[in-house]
Amino acid sequence: MSGSPGHSWPQAPSPAAPASPAPAPAPAESREGALARDALGALRAEVGKAVVGQDAVVTGLVIALLCRGHVLLEGVPGVAKTLLVRTLSATLSMDFKRVQFTPDLMPGDVTGSLVYDAKTAEFAFREGPIFANLLLADEINRTPPKTQAALLEAMEERQVSVEGLPRKLPDPFVVVATQNPIEYEGTYQLPEAQLDRFLLKLTVPLPPRDQEIAVLERHALGFDPKDLSHVKQVASAADLAAGRAEVAKLHVAPEVLGYIVDLARATRLSPSLQLGVSPRGATALLAASRAWAWLSGRSYVTPDDVKALAKPALRHRVQLRPEAELEGATADGVLDGVLASVPVPR
Ligand SMILES: Nc1ncnc2c1ncn2[C@@H]1O[C@H](COP(=O)(O)OP(=O)(O)OP(=O)(O)O)[C@@H](O)[C@H]1O
């Protein structure tokens, strides 16, 4: 599981982890844009104060924030999924809420509901925890489908309707949902057809030996995962907006667009898949690749950016044939095959 190719993507520039040589930033970049990239680089170092490793996951979360996209975080229990998102939220001066998705959670517990106010003798809307810039939907597959559906609908619409009245969610509004990969008893799989509401599905691997030792060392020195007071706020919604404006300026060559479409088309022809990537999936891959190119300090998207994001952006948008699944095929394995077979533009 560890060292899967999905995690081999290069790291964004950060003071803690010097980046691989990247071309100089675009000359047209605004001062705000450059500052925003610095802030997001600093964010990675801050997260590193609590979480050892997991760089690819942190990068994926930053990409999603830039794209205002939602993330599904999957990993076995105890690999720091919750700690990662809590630490990320501590680095952002944004409104953060966490909801533990328990079996008895009702849709109104997430979205909010009308509450009777005895003083005014009227019903008033009380906002649920979904009214946040960053929402951690922890252990989403422990809650029954009705409550999942309320969240998934709000993610898509960016508003909630209570008693027929639509209420807009804040901007940005980004959901990070965590789930365990194994179907434990008493869990509810997210509906396959709605998985593409997540921009990225990131897998949180078990740490390599040296990093696991580093985790233990921190604990031996008294690290308390509940206390994140040493993690500083280093980026804001304004930084994300400035970054987003720069990402929008990025150049994408027709060859790169063609490459993304060829990858999507190849998944539709794969004999192992009963459902390939839709055009919506292709646009998600484009958006994520652009954000990654900008984070890497480039003003254009390369085929390597597309390759780096292909699995996170597409793995939850394909469906294996039951026969292929029985033979041990995985979405990542099929996507590796597709990446290896589709010609890369020069
Ligand atoms: N990479 C890591 N860096 C720092 N601490 C870690 C790391 N991996 C695990 N830990 C330790 O393990 C604890 C478990 O993490 P956490 O509760 O966030 O896991 P989880 O993936 O959310 O698990 P679950 O699926 O059971 O909710 C952390 O609080 C931390 O003490």
Ligand SMILES: [Mg+2]
């Ligand atoms: Mg957890």
